Amino acid sequence: MRNVKDDFPILKNRDIVYLDNAATTQKPKSVIEAIKEFYEYHNANIHRGIYPLAREATEMYEGAHERVAKFIGGKMEETVFVRNASEGLNLAAWILKDRIGKGDKIITTMSEHHSNFLPWFKIARMRGARVDVIPTKEDGSIDEEKIIEAIDSRTKIVAVQHASNVTGYITDVKEIARAAHDNGAVIVVDGAQSVPHIPIDVKKLGIDALAFSAHKMLGPTGIGALWMKADLLEEGEPFLEGGDMIKEVHYNSELQVIYNDLPWKYEAGTPNIAGGVGFAAAVDYLERYGMENILPHEQKLAKRIMNGLEEMGVPFVGPRDIKRRGGVVAFSVPGKNPYTVALYLGTKNVCVRAGYHCAQPLHESLGIKGTVRASLYIYNDEEDVEKFLEALEGMP
Amino acid sequence: MKTYDLRNAGEGCIDNPALALLDVFAKRDRELQVIVKAEDIPLEVLRDVARSCGYEVKSSREEDGLLVAVLVRS
Numbered sequence: 001m002r003n004v005k006d007d008f009p010i011l012k013n014r015d016i017v018y019l020d021n022a023a024t025t026q027k028p029k030s031v032i033e034a035i036k037e038f039y040e041y042h043n044a045n046i047h048r049g050i051y052p053l054a055r056e057a058t059e060m061y062e063g064a065h066e067r068v069a070k071f072i073g074g075k076m077e078e079t080v081f082v083r084n085a086s087e088g089l090n091l092a093a094w095i096l097k098d099r100i101g102k103g104d105k106i107i108t109t110m111s112e113h114h115s116n117f118l119p120w121f122k123i124a125r126m127r128g129a130r131v132d133v134i135p136t137k138e139d140g141s142i143d144e145e146k147i148i149e150a151i152d153s154r155t156k157i158v159a160v161q162h163a164s165n166v167t168g169y170i171t172d173v174k175e176i177a178r179a180a181h182d183n184g185a186v187i188v189v190d191g192a193q194s195v196p197h198i199p200i201d202v203k204k205l206g207i208d209a210l211a212f213s214a215h216k217m218l219g220p221t222g223i224g225a226l227w228m229k230a231d232l233l234e235e236g237e238p239f240l241e242g243g244d245m246i247k248e249v250h251y252n253s254e255l256q257v258i259y260n261d262l263p264w265k266y267e268a269g270t271p272n273i274a275g276g277v278g279f280a281a282a283v284d285y286l287e288r289y290g291m292e293n294i295l296p297h298e299q300k301l302a303k304r305i306m307n308g309l310e311e312m313g314v315p316f317v318g319p320r321d322i323k324r325r326g327g328v329v330a331f332s333v334p335g336k337n338p339y340t341v342a343l344y345l346g347t348k349n350v351c352v353r354a355g356y357h358c359a360q361p362l363h364e365s366l367g368i369k370g371t372v373r374a375s376l377y378i379y380n381d382e383e384d385v386e387k388f389l390e391a392l393e394g395m396p
Numbered sequence: 397m398k399t400y401d402l403r404n405a406g407e408g409c410i411d412n413p414a415l416a417l418l419d420v421f422a423k424r425d426r427e428l429q430v431i432v433k434a435e436d437i438p439l440e441v442l443r444d445v446a447r448s449c450g451y452e453v454k455s456s457r458e459e460d461g462l463l464v465a466v467l468v469r470s
């Protein structure tokens with residue numbers, strides 16, 4: 001059987017057990033080569049050049065939008081390239097801000113990453129609205145029923161994660177989307193931890209916006225996407241103004257601006273062209289691997305981690321039912337500071353993360369001072385899991 | 397010899413005793429002393445981390461929950 005690890009140079013070059021995939025993933029040779037090839041054979045600025053090389057670069061960058069859009073069941077004009085999921089969520093909040101009036105409500109949850117938490121407070125403050133933060137269940141899982149109950153006619157936006165980077169819980173966003181739409185609200189989904197692991201079709205989910213990062217799905221850093229329904233992108237205002245995002249600018253005592261077509265209206269200035277090409281190569285790799293194969297693989301390994309932790313008497317957060325979660329397992333070793341655990345595992349070449357994982361309100365609501373997090377991806381195998389559990393068990 | 401007191405390192409993702417210790421090793425001092433809370437970084441863990449960063453624990457003492465260790469570059 002083909003070993004997936006063989007496709008990832010760093011996993012051959014370094015003697016590591018890499019379990020920090022929720023932070024960022026490693027890159028396959030095909031992604032590294034696509035970026036290298038772009039710079040060696042196709043580099044030019046996009047959209048402006050008349051000469052063939054510039055046309056080529058433009059086609060590659062636009063093609064990357066097509067590829068990424070198709071990957072999530074969306075359209076190219078609805079797929080804006082941004083730096084990362086954080087920027088995508090901030091941009092979504094900015095675009096939607098004019099839909100919110102004084103006394104209106106934005107709903108989010110206690111489980112959110114700071115990136116899908118803080119922007120909504122900022123927009124609410126600007127508009128005199130309020131943010132309702134829906135508590136999680138006892139194990140940290142999102143409580144869909146409570147969210148749905150909280151949605152009413154004053155609710156303008158529901159911002160929710162699709163998969164948690166702490167509990168691994170996979171949210172039933174479809175039901176929430178239905179409730180939001182029934183009340184005239186829009187739903188923005190943080191897909192940073194779902195798009196890399198689960199086959200996604202934005203139409204089937206019935207959502208209005210989805211943000212995700214390339215680097216968490218085998219692609220390069222510095223590139224990600226905000227997919228948003230065209231009517232919302234049309235009605236919204238760009239956050240950044242500059243080159244490439246306008247068709248015409250006239251100044252005759254008064255300014256007149258005609259914005260570019262979607263999605264370019266939201267991509268001011270020279271973008272991360274090579275990053276976009278690398279993003280598309282990552283999507284190609286994942287499609288060859290088969291998106292439907294990722295979650296079952298991760299769940300199998302996560303189950304082994306959960307059992308191993310249980311045998312050691314180490315509690316973890318999130319649901320016990322493996323069918324409700326992905327390959328993220330965050331735990332607290334009794335009597336040990338999570339940073340110390342990660343520091344120690346680091347000396348055994350086991351790469352895990354410790355802390356609040358940018359979800360401090362969640363940890364505080366669960367009454368825990370940070371967790372250690374092991375997070376899986378396609379190249380992890382049983383050997384990685386055993387090495388990790390062995391190292392943890394051997395900790396003095 | 398410089399002394400690095402890491403007792404007041406924060407508790408957040410970008411400021412905590414583990415990162416503070418790694419920052420100290422990154423300075424590459426020939427010899428240094430660290431003061432940490434023993435519950436943050438126990439001696440056995442400090443030894444392993446020091447080794448992986450190219451240091452050895454030359455001497456150490458624990459009192460009132462504090463670990464004071466002298467480390468030398470190996």
Ligand SMILES: Cc1ncc(COP(=O)(O)O)c(C=O)c1O
Nearest residue numbers: 084085086113115165192193213
């Ligand atoms: C659930 C979730 N949302 C958003 C983000 C932000 O992603 P990025 O740092 O790529 O912007 C992360 C990153 O860890 C995440 O796990």
